Amino acid sequence: MLADPGQTVRVNEDTLEDTLLFVGILSGRGYRHRRLAVREAWANQCQVPGVSVCRFMLSEDEVTPQVSKEVEQHGDIVLVREKTNYKSILLKTFFVLEYAIKHYDVRFILKTDDDAYVHVEALPGHKWNNIVFYNHTGLKTYPNYMMGGGYILSGDVAKMLLDMNSKMRLKFTPIEDATLGFWLMSMDLRHVDHPKMYTYAVPCCFKAPVRKEGQRIVTRFQLQDDIEQQICSNDPWIILHKIDSPTKMRYIGSKVNSCNKTADSMSVAPSIAHWVKRKEAPDDEDATPTEVILQRRQ
Numbered sequence: 690m691l692a693d694p695g696q697t698v699r700v701n702e703d704t705l706e707d708t709l710l711f712v713g714i715l716s717g718r719g720y721r722h723r724r725l726a727v728r729e730a731w732a733n734q735c736q737v738p739g740v741s742v743c744r745f746m747l748s749e750d751e752v753t754p755q756v757s758k759e760v761e762q763h764g765d766i767v768l769v770r771e772k773t774n775y776k777s778i779l780l781k782t783f784f785v786l787e788y789a790i791k792h793y794d795v796r797f798i799l800k801t802d803d804d805a806y807v808h809v810e811a812l813p814g815h816k817w818n819n820i821v822f823y824n825h826t827g828l829k830t831y832p833n834y835m836m837g838g839g840y841i842l843s844g845d846v847a848k849m850l851l852d853m854n855s856k857m858r859l860k861f862t863p864i865e866d867a868t869l870g871f872w873l874m875s876m877d878l879r880h881v882d883h884p885k886m887y888t889y890a891v892p893c894c895f896k897a898p899v900r901k902e903g904q905r906i907v908t909r910f911q912l913q914d915d916i917e918q919q920i921c922s923n924d925p926w927i928i929l930h931k932i933d934s935p936t937k938m939r940y941i942g943s944k945v946n947s948c949n950k951t952a953d954s955m956s957v958a959p960s961i962a963h964w965v966k967r968k969e970a971p972d973d974e975d976a977t978p979t980e981v982i983l984q985r986r987q
Contacts, residue, residue, distance in 0.1 A: 705794040710741040710812055713767075713785030715778060716803040718751035721759060723803040726935030728763065730942025735809045736765070742793065745803065746781040748773045778837070778865040783854070786847040798847050801839040805888075805930040806941045811958040812927060825862040826871050833880065834870025838888030838930030846878065885960055887916075888930045895937060910940050921948035924958045 712735055716724055724745055735743035745766045747756065750773055760766045767788055771780045782800055789798045801807055850872055853859060862868045887893050896911040912920065919925050925945075932938050 705792065707739060708742055708793040708795045709739075710797050710799060710809070711785075711789035711793055711795045712741065712743040712799045712801065712807060712809070713782075713789065714743060714745045714801055714803055714805075715781050715785075716745045716747055716766075717773075718747065718753060718756060720803050721755060722935050723938070724759070726938040727803055728765075730938045731807055731809055731945070732765070735807070741809055741812070743809075744785075744788065746785060746788075748777055748781070776861050776863060779861050779863070779868055782837075782865050782869065783850075783859075783861070786842070787851055790844065790847050790851055795844045795847075797841050797843055799839065799841045799928075800837075801928060802837070802930065804932050804938075805839050805928055806932055806938060807839065808925050808927050808929075808945065808958075810945075811885075811925050812961065825860055825868075828871065833874070834867050836888040836930075837866035839886055839928035840866075840869075840888070846873070846876070849876065883927070883960065885919075885924065885926050885958070886928045887926055888928055892931045892933045893929045894932075910937060912941075912944070920944055924960050927958065927961070 712732075714724075714727065714732065727745075732743045735741050743765060747766055747768055749768045749770050752760075752768065756766070760768075767784070769781055769784045771777065785800050786798060789795045797812075799807065799812070850859070853872070859872055860868070862871075894913050894916045896913055911917075916926060916929070920941075921944075929941065932941065
């Protein structure tokens, strides 16, 4: 269980497990089929002590006998002490940060959804406004923010947000990703617009099925050419969001697992290597103490 919003987070960092990456996956009561596909496709590979850990986030009132059995069987579900309502997505997102900071000495935190494929082995914007966001924040346009399908915060940024919330209570709105941008807008952060995070609002990332003339058979799944070409490269896609069926999720997982993995292919993807190695090179003049990875937007 997690603490209530606003409660001071006290962490004894000497007793926490050193972890490079924590992945928080937002899910819900009716999405067991998605969680099973995500585990099979990539999340089970994420559970590497000292390197990475993945957890699904559900609200406490989403627990059913089937969810309880799933918790006991897999041990990868965290229950958020909040009822399911219009703020659920943002509350779960906040608790991703809190859970990661309370339980791990973590360098990076990745938030994603249960319809996204995350290539964990490769890891080790303005928009129009709406009246609800304006009523909560007073802003006429959304601040620069990361699309909710997947983004990465450094651990020190997450700690700063938790500290701010314990002192002044952050505003929670129904719009999770834009609200996180609102929370971060006052911080002097480096935003990285990463080209290998497919987190757009359109389904990923298959060609439309084609019916062959004179045949009743429709072609099998085919990835889009740019996705197919990079799926096994040494700098692959990190997040593929809006995968609209568990079968497609498993298909992508099987494609990645069938790649010819050499010693080089198991290393950190070149496009993120600078950020991961930053802690090992404190004299780097380009390094900053707080960073957030902001993925590419359309």
